[in-house]
Amino acid sequence: MVKAYTQEHIYKHPWEIVTSASWRKFTEPENKRILSHILEVDTLNSNLDSETGKLTTTRAITVNAPGPWFIRKIIGQNICHCVESTVVDGQSRSMQLTSRNVSLRKYIEVEEKIRYDPHPENPNEWTVCQQETSIKIKPFTALASMAEKIEQRCAEKFLQNSVKGREVMERICKYLESANSSTSNSTSGISA
Amino acid sequence: MGVLKKKDPKTSPCAVLRAAYHDCFNRWYSEKFVKGKWDKEECVSEWQKYRACLSEHLEDKHLSRFLEAEAAINSSDKKDSTVFN
Numbered sequence: 001m002v003k004a005y006t007q008e009h010i011y012k013h014p015w016e017i018v019t020s021a022s023w024r025k026f027t028e029p030e031n032k033r034i035l036s037h038i039l040e041v042d043t044l045n046s047n048l049d050s051e052t053g054k055l056t057t058t059r060a061i062t063v064n065a066p067g068p069w070f071i072r073k074i075i076g077q078n079i080c081h082c083v084e085s086t087v088v089d090g091q092s093r094s095m096q097l098t099s100r101n102v103s104l105r106k107y108i109e110v111e112e113k114i115r116y117d118p119h120p121e122n123p124n125e126w127t128v129c130q131q132e133t134s135i136k137i138k139p140f141t142a143l144a145s146m147a148e149k150i151e152q153r154c155a156e157k158f159l160q161n162s163v164k165g166r167e168v169m170e171r172i173c174k175y176l177e178s179a180n181s182s183t184s185n186s187t188s189g190i191s192a
Numbered sequence: 193m194g195v196l197k198k199k200d201p202k203t204s205p206c207a208v209l210r211a212a213y214h215d216c217f218n219r220w221y222s223e224k225f226v227k228g229k230w231d232k233e234e235c236v237s238e239w240q241k242y243r244a245c246l247s248e249h250l251e252d253k254h255l256s257r258f259l260e261a262e263a264a265i266n267s268s269d270k271k272d273s274t275v276f277n
Contacts, residue, residue, distance in 0.1 A: 016226035023221055027214040040204055042246060043213065046239070053230040055221075090230055176222060 003151035004134040007159075009166060011127040013173040015118045017180075018127040019088065019095045021172035022116065026061065031168045037064045037161055039079060053090030058083060061099065071107075071150060074142050080104050093118050107143055109136045110154070133158055206245035213238040 011018045025031060026041040040062040047056045061082045065072050072078055084099040095116040101109065112133045119126035135154045137147035204210065216235035224234065 016222070020218070020222035020226065024218050027211075027218060029211075041214075042204070042206070042210060043217070043242075044246075046217070048230060048233070050231045050233070053225075053228065055225065055230070088225075090225055090228065 002134055002136045003155050004132070005155060005159075006133075007129075007131040007162060009129045009131075010119060011129060011169065011173065012125065013127060013177065014125055015093050015095075015116060015123075015127045017173050017176050018129070018169065019116050020176055021169045022095065022097070022114075024172050025165060025168050028172070031172075034164050034168055035161075039063060044083075055086075055088040055090065057086045057088075059086070060084075065104065071143065075104060075107050077104060082110075093123075105138075107138055107141050108150075108154075109138065110134070110158075112158075131162065205249050206242060209238070209242040209245050213242040 013021075026035065026038050032038075038061065040060075042060045043057060044060055045056075045058040048054070049056075061084055063080050063082060065075070065077055065080045080101050081103040082099050082101045084097055086095065086097045088095045097114040098111070099113075100111045110133070112131065114132075115128075115130045117128050117130075118124070119128050133155070135151050135158070137143050137150055139147070143150055213235060216238045220234045224230070224232075
């Protein structure tokens with residue numbers, strides 16, 4: 001009983017801008033209204049390898065418990081704690097995020113992997129985002145008999161949230177680009 | 193800073209320090225890191241203050257669980273040059 005799906009999205013913005021937006025998505029207060037399922041984000045760890053340009057970060061993310069309201073009733077929890085680990089390779093220009101829930105695991109396991117890479121056909125201007133999500137309702141719990149339905153509802157909710165997430169990403173990309181072109185004294189914008 | 197207001201349960205006691213660190217980090221990432229300027233450590237004092245607050249409020253936030261999970265995730269990863277720690 002696992003529901004898994006993948007999504008791909010092409011941002012018509014350079015990798016530098018898109019990955020900057022990814023960091024800002026959950027940490028800027030102005031996005032809170034749209035991304036209302038994200039309650040808190042704390043950075044637990046951040047390591048930079050100053051030789052190779054590899055940045056490794058772990059964040060704790062508290063979200064509204066996924067799925068329909070009756071699940072929250074059954075499990076008696078409104079919130080869910082997740083850990084997100086991110087690896088950015090500044091040299092090869094890749095960013096990979098893996099998030100999984102650390103609470104409620106006896107009921108549900110959600111894992112989300114996101115990658116941001118330069119678009120192969122237009123590596124300096126476009127960015128490919130690939131997202132893989134898997135949702136698993138644990139057997140032998142109060143939820144098991146309706147597992148399939150719940151997985152489906154969770155998946156729908158995650159898809160809705162990723163649409164909202166992309167809207168926010170686009171907005172941040174735009175203002176970063178405008179900030180960038182007004183501060184940079186050349187027309188080249190961000191250079192890799 | 194210093195005096196904590198009576199708690200809104202939704203607001204982390206470290207919210208101000210957290211915002212300062214995240215602002216600094218976000219700026220560093222878009223202005224330096226993506227331009228290949230990753231040799232110098234930045235946001236260190238912001239990080240230290242924020243991190244101190246977090247450790248102090250671990251219990252409140254159930255963050256100890258996060259840290260355990262994080263340790264499990266990263267245990268295979270050996271990190272030598274720790275800039276933000």
